Amino acid sequence: MRIPILRLERILLVSIQVDLTDNDAMQFQSDLVERVAEIEALGVAIDITALDVVDSYMARVINDTANMVRLLGAEVVICGIQPFVALTLIEMGRGLLGADCAFNLSQALEMLKRRIAERGDTRFIGDEDV
């Protein structure tokens, strides 16, 4: 099971639509990091609306992936965390998810564009609205 990675100019959109096995999660991580480097992405939005369980392993994979993407030079926002997933993650312990979050994909995109603009990289996006 491979997670499709969509490209919108130099922003990458990933929507995790199925419950991932550990192997799927690792595959997703390396696919995304590779793609970010390949196109020198400026931003990545990861939508996890469809995940109804995020255990400590999955939380770590998401966190690590976000940090890897940042190391490469891109901004990253996680979006769509289900309310009961948020509740469970916080009850389990602090610091399980350290990345920045948004309610949905459109908010995540807004956040990314704003941040990329702050960095002065607007010329790469090709979006007049920024």
Added chain:
Amino acid sequence: MSEPLDPASLPIRSTLDIVTARHAARELCERLGFGKADQTRLATAVSELARNVIQYAGVGTCLIEDESDAHSRRIQVRIEDQGPGIPNLELALTDGYSTSGGLGAGLPGTRRLTDVFQIESVPGSTRVTIALVKPR
């Protein structure tokens, strides 16, 4: 009082079984009338424990049972393996402690998610029992 729902007995042999086990736990939890928050808590707890089995013992079993009675609804999950056991239980239940490079949130996190949390571990046998209980 209605008959208890059928138990689910599942093998834990691969990471795919972790997904199967947490789905089964959520399903029974839902059929017993637990809300979405409890379904998510139990599914997450089962996921943590099943992963421990894969990581430390390789194989094990997961038994999900309806233990409801006249006074309360109760869903119990027992996860067992014949692995090396947990050498230092107290330490394993401490936040941030991990022997596997994980977050160290597994066991202490699971304990916080469930109403009942029992663990027995000796070399060759580890058994974790968790349950959610709600008055009728």
